[in-house]
Amino acid sequence: MGGYAVDPWQSVRRTVGVVLFGWGAAAVTAGVSYLALRWVAVPIMVGTVLCVAFAVLLALLHRAGWIAFLSLVPALFILVGAVQYAPEAALEARGVRESVVIVADSVAETGGDNHRFTLRTTDGGEELEERLTYNGDAWAPEVGERLDVVRDPEGVVPMEQADEVDPAGRLSGLVAGVVAWTLMAVLAGRRGHVRRRRGKTESLLLSL
Structure with missing residues (x-):
């Protein structure tokens, strides 16, 4: 052809x-x-x-x-x-690193697998206004677990676990x-x- x-x-x-x-x-x-x-x-x-x-x-x-x-x-x-x-x-440029402990999980009240964790600082014991979100149950943190998080002081970028940034x-x-x-x-x-x-x-x- x-x-x-x-x-x-x-x-x-x-x-x-x-x-x-x-x-x-x-x-x-x-x-x-x-x-x-x-x-x-x-x-x-x-x-x-x-x-x-x-x-x-x-x-x-x-x-x-x-x-x-x-x-x-x-x-x-x-x-x-x-x-x-x-x-x-x-x-990474402007975030504030905090050592926190999880004191509450929204899933305990609402069910599902979309977590909104209430956090308290480990040094002063202050509860943070911002919540740490986590979707899914695989490897999800649990209440009582200690984490390092990075939060945006300007409140524009959602908080993340430090080791995931x-x-x-x-x-x-x-x-x-x-x-x-x-x-x-x-x-x-x-x-x-x-x-x-x-x-x-x-x-x-x-x-x-």
């Missing part, structure tokens, strides 16, 4: 466009997280939409759907890194995800060019 004439520079431009979109998606999500420190749901929603859009562009570039599903793995690193880097960097780790995960996306886009662009040249302009997954 004869091949089809496909402009290689057009394939290169498409690939570069998808790569730039991926970089932009990560940057926009991180930027929205910085601008909306009080409302963590906003960057999560924006990042999710952009990650799905990148997966769609990758599938169209490759003319096959499997690579789009694979791209969701680094997308998770990008989403977590971009959403959590800004608030954790703010806590790791902006450098979030940034590393974000960068690793972007690098993986870049490599996948280059692979998709190369494979997509070959498929178009061979006349394979449809795939089973894209035709669903």
Whole structure:
């Protein structure tokens, strides 16, 4: 079967466009997280939409759907890194570290698995106004347990356990995800060019 004439520079431009979109998606999500420190749901929603859009562009570039599903793995690193880097960097920069003991858990009254812990400092015995939140029961702290927490004196960023504040780790995960996306886009662009040249302009997954 004869091949089809496909402009290689057009394939290169498409690939570069998808790569730039991926970089932009990560940057926009991180930027929205910085601008909306009080409302963590906003960057999560924006990042999710952009990650799905990148997966769609990758599938169209490759003319096959499997690579789009694979791209969701680094997308998770990008989403977590971009959403959590800004608030954790703010806590690291201006946060106040406190040694506390858990004196009450909202789950004991309301049920469910969304915990809001009442805390008391271990040095002066003062009860903190802010509550430490924890979603889920796996590895959840218990009443009477002592913790080190970091709280924002400006009250913008929610309090976190001190050992979970790791902006450098979030940034590393974000960068690793972007690098993986870049490599996948280059692979998709190369494979997509070959498929178009061979006349394979449809795939089973894209035709669903």
